[in-house]
Amino acid sequence: MSGASLLTRLNSTLTTRKSELESRSKEPGLKNDLIIRAARGEETERAPVWVMRQAGRYLPEFRALREKHEFFECCRTPELAAEITLQPIRRYSGLLDAAIIFSDILVIPQAMGLEVEMLPARGPHFPNPLNEPSDMSRLSKKVDVQKELGYVYEAIKLTKQGLDGEVPLIGFCGAPWTLMAYMVEGGGSKTFEKAKRWLFKYPEESKELLQRVADLCVEFLVGQVKAGAQLVQVFDSWAGELSPHDFRTFSLPYLKYIASGVRDSLSCTSCKSVPMIVFAKGALGHSLPDIAKAGYDVVGLDWTVEPAVARHIVQQAAPGVVFNKKAAGAEAGHRVALQGNMDPAVLYAGKTAIEREVERLCRAKKGGFGGSGAWIANLGHGITPGVDPEMLGHFLKTLKRVSSEVAGAKDEE
Numbered sequence: 001m002s003g004a005s006l007l008t009r010l011n012s013t014l015t016t017r018k019s020e021l022e023s024r025s026k027e028p029g030l031k032n033d034l035i036i037r038a039a040r041g042e043e044t045e046r047a048p049v050w051v052m053r054q055a056g057r058y059l060p061e062f063r064a065l066r067e068k069h070e071f072f073e074c075c076r077t078p079e080l081a082a083e084i085t086l087q088p089i090r091r092y093s094g095l096l097d098a099a100i101i102f103s104d105i106l107v108i109p110q111a112m113g114l115e116v117e118m119l120p121a122r123g124p125h126f127p128n129p130l131n132e133p134s135d136m137s138r139l140s141k142k143v144d145v146q147k148e149l150g151y152v153y154e155a156i157k158l159t160k161q162g163l164d165g166e167v168p169l170i171g172f173c174g175a176p177w178t179l180m181a182y183m184v185e186g187g188g189s190k191t192f193e194k195a196k197r198w199l200f201k202y203p204e205e206s207k208e209l210l211q212r213v214a215d216l217c218v219e220f221l222v223g224q225v226k227a228g229a230q231l232v233q234v235f236d237s238w239a240g241e242l243s244p245h246d247f248r249t250f251s252l253p254y255l256k257y258i259a260s261g262v263r264d265s266l267s268c269t270s271c272k273s274v275p276m277i278v279f280a281k282g283a284l285g286h287s288l289p290d291i292a293k294a295g296y297d298v299v300g301l302d303w304t305v306e307p308a309v310a311r312h313i314v315q316q317a318a319p320g321v322v323f324n325k326k327a328a329g330a331e332a333g334h335r336v337a338l339q340g341n342m343d344p345a346v347l348y349a350g351k352t353a354i355e356r357e358v359e360r361l362c363r364a365k366k367g368g369f370g371g372s373g374a375w376i377a378n379l380g381h382g383i384t385p386g387v388d389p390e391m392l393g394h395f396l397k398t399l400k401r402v403s404s405e406v407a408g409a410k411d412e413e
């Protein structure tokens with residue numbers, strides 16, 4: 001074969017492959033699919049970026065709305081939830097690569113029949129938490145997720161209209177262990193002694209509760225995807241409270257169950273598969289290889305792990321994962337992508353510190369993520385209420401600039 005015809009053939013193979021990739025990831029009308037491609041382990045022209053809690057109290061426009069409406073009223077009113085979801089997208093126009101639906105992880109305990117209130121300055125409060133396993137009889141036996149949480153689906157639909165394809169929308173839920181911790185503690189805690197007492201005194205009953213929550217997580221995430229969520233994230237915010245053994249016993253199995261449950265369920269419907277992100281805060285130091293193999297496309301990192309080290313560990317543990325074999329839009333194996341992981345407190349330290357830390361985050365030679373893709377830039381936990389919104393803007397702009405440079409130069413890798 002002549003050089004020219006070989007080139008033609010190669011070109012046509014590449015074109016076919018490119019259009020396959022596009023049809024797999026790009027929803028009609030979606031203008032920016034950077035985060036979807038990065039989540040699928042692909043190289044991207046820069047790192048997509050979003051921020052946990054990007055719709056929140058650091059935004060004056062959010063606080064203004066909250067003066068008029070109670071927290072769970074905002075969650076339960078699709079128009080308000082959609083408006084709040086869109087607030088950061090509007091303010092940081094062109095700088096955020098995803099929206100996350102405004103809601104809370106505690107809507108699942110509410111759907112199970114527990115009362116939850118959001119106390120000013122104190123956070124979530126359960127007036128009647130689960131004190132003993134016998135209290136599980138107070139939980140609804142069979143939760144009608146559509147009836148109890150349909151308002152989230154409505155909010156997703158409305159938000160999608162508002163976004164008009166500008167960026168993808170992320171759905172989410174809390175992980176079973178984190179939700180159980182709230183349900184038993186009755187709120188946040190420094191020691192988690194009540195929830196841990198359950199784990200150690202009543203391991204079987206704890207597993208029953210975790211399983212009941214996990215089943216709801218699967219149904220709720222699938223519902224969010226059917227309503228239009230284009231990625232989903234599972235937040236295990238309290239994973240780091242558990243010893244490695246207890247994490248493997250009481251958290252990891254349910255994280256796995258959720259990933260495979262959602263994928264199986266979506267493969268049985270005409271719904272396209274969506275990338276799944278797991279964020280097990282505080283558990284990465286001991287369990288990153290296990291988390292990388294838990295069935296998620298993306299592993300979220302808190303700031304206690306060095307990106308280059310995490311990349312190495314994840315690549316060793318899960319060199320190429322094949323998900324969604326049966327799903328519509330089935331795909332071949334891909335790298336597990338990473339998300340994170342700048343310390344949110346850097347946003348308090350001014351522009352010079354932000355620039356320095358973004359450089360470290362992006363450049364492989366500085367221990368950062370490097371230019372080979374499969375990275376979604378984010379903070380290592382949610383943005384905190386005292387941050388000046390301008391500083392988040394500076395983070396987003398700097399990240400966009402430096403990560404484009406690094407991807408263009410392949411970061412000398």
Ligand SMILES: Cc1c2[nH]c(c1CCC(=O)O)Cc1[nH]c(c(CCC(=O)O)c1C)Cc1[nH]c(c(CCC(=O)O)c1C)Cc1[nH]c(c(C)c1CCC(=O)O)C2
Pocket residue numbers: 051052053054055056057066071100101102103104105106118120122123124172188235237382
């Ligand atoms: C543990 C947890 C909760 N909720 C959530 C988690 C997991 C993430 C994490 O670890 O931070 C998840 C969450 N909560 C909220 C979102 C919305 C989407 C987003 O912008 O990220 C998401 C994804 C809104 C919220 N959820 C809450 C607020 C602020 C409450 C207010 O307006 O009064 C917002 C914007 C309240 C909330 N809700 C919760 C707590 C502990 C608190 C109070 C403390 C705090 O504000 O950080 C439970």
